[in-house]
Amino acid sequence: MSRQLKLGAFLMATGHHVAAWRHPDVPANAGLDFAHYKRLAQVAEAAKFDTLFVADSVAAPTHDIASRMARSDHFEPLTLLSALSAVTEHIGLIATATTSYNEPYHVARKFASLDHLSGGRAGWNLVTSDNAAEAQNFGRDEHIGHAERYSRAREFHQVVTGLWDSWQDDAFLRDKASGAYYDPEKLHVLNHVGEHFKVKGPLNVARSPQGQPVIVQAGSSEAGRELAAQTAEVVFTAQTSLASAQAFYADLKGRLPKYGRSADSLKIMPGVFVVVGQTEAEAQEKYETFQQLVEPEVGVALLGRMLGNFDLSKYPLDGPLPDLPLTESGQQSRQKLLTELAGREHLTLAELGRRIAGGRGHYSVVGTPAQIADRLQEWFEQGAADGFNVLVPHLPGGLEGFANGVVPELQRRGLFRTEYEGRTLRQNLGLARPDNRFA
Structure with missing residues (x-):
């Protein structure tokens, strides 16, 4: 089968356009409406998207204009995705969790649990936090500096993945006749002592269905790229042109060999902000409707x-x-x-x-399904992307427009699946299941 692109549905409550909540077709209370998210998840899964992605910040905006933006009330992502795992079967579930204001044991435990709950569909978007206001919710007067954040993130990743390997795949015997619940020879205590963390382990969750949840990152600075080359399996990035996306793609893939990694071990999925219309004029009119609300x-x-x-x-x-x-x-x-x-x-x-106001710096395409598919195909075939993280101006309408228009066009061109390849996120992304490092 020829190479096919990957698609993520980047969900943001009312939609990515900052004024979407004011549109008459958008439920203004979407951030705390589970039925809304259930609908989105099932639309994306019916269209065979690889993943749902929910970003996060652990601070609410409090600047003077915050009261005019729908950015202050929304579900905690892991809680939401755990609920969505019960109403979906195939689609991946990726959530953001910051390394700056969490502890590794918490993160390892929660994502391992989500992987079990979902049957192997969890992904962790590792971020270092780009919202300085978060610091004051966690006992700090100022945000951690850029270099220190990445140093902490690198060690945080080491601890989390080490904890995910606390148990070999077949460690838990649960043999009622012999009374052996697990094989002690297949338990591995981490005993990590480093610059930022001291964590003994083991994790009190068995090794997860994927071996480890998929590691996702979104940093595109020099430090972010190097961390991604060393540790990430999926990278989300913002690029404004084909040329810049090609340069980023080549740079990041070119860093993999020094870490003993192949090009296929990392999927690069730029964000793309799309507005879909039956005609180009209709798409532009939709876009301008949102722009006039800003x-x-x-x-x-x-x-x-x-x-x-x-x-x-x-x-x-x-x-x-x-x-x-x-x-x-x-x-x-x-x-x-x-x-x-x-x-x-x-x-x-x-x-x-x-x-x-809509794409926040991501590449934007406003047009018909065929025009949008043309741009995605160009980036995919010309060394700029392995797939795309799809941002739509409003929800649910924007996602439904993409699922019902652009996805069938990509399928007609043989660029996107018509059925899922497997049951786990790794299988659908074409990523290997990692061996237990201690086995």
Whole structure:
């Protein structure tokens, strides 16, 4: 069978457009409506998406304009995905959990549990936190610096994956006749002592159906790329053009050999913001409907957050993006991307805020199913992507439009599955099941 692309449904309550909650077709309370998420999960699974992805932040926005954005109330991702595992059968379930404000044992235990609950469909999106406000919810006055965050993340990953190998696959005998519940020879105590963590183990969850949940990352800075090359199996990234996506793809794949890894062991899935219409004019009209709902101050507040937690409210809306220092608390790669976009197109602060109101710096395609499939096929076949993390402006309508229009077009071209290859996320992504390092 020819190489086929992978698709993730990036779910964000009311949708990715910052003004989506104001649209009449969108349930404004979607962030805490399980029936809404159940519908989304089943739409994505019927379309044979590889994964659902739920991002997270462990702080609510409190800036002056936050009360006009639907970003303050939503489910904790692992709780939500555990519930969705009971109403789906094949689709992968990926959740964000930060290495900055968690402990490795907690993360290892929760994702191993989700893998068991779902029959082998869990994935952990390892992030270092790009929201400085999180620090004050966890006993810190300031966010951890960029370099230290990545040092901690690397060791955090070592501990979590070590704990996932606490038990060999057949360690638990549960033999009633002999009275042997597990084979002590197949238990491995981690005894990790490092710069950031001291964790004895073992994990009190048996080795999971996938061996280990799939490791996902989204960092595109130099430190993020190196961590991904060493540890990630899926990478989400924001790229604004085919050329930049090709460069990122080649760079990241080129780093794998020094870690003894093959190109197929890492799937690169750029985010793509899509607005689907039966005609190009209809798609543009849909997009403009959302754009007209964006208040300039809301767009600029979102921009400040995406640039690295800067307050831009004191700058004139019709002026240029000010020169900002390199962010220590946010995503350095996203700051670079948006700064370059503003300079290249000579955008005012308000124009840049409006530009990112939907895709937040991701590649955007507004058009018919065939036009969107053309762009995805181009990136996939020209060394820019192994698949895509799909962002839609509003939910559920945007996802339904993609599932009912773009997916059949990709299937007609032989680029996307018509049936799942297996029951686990690893099987569907084409990723190997890892051996237990201690066995």
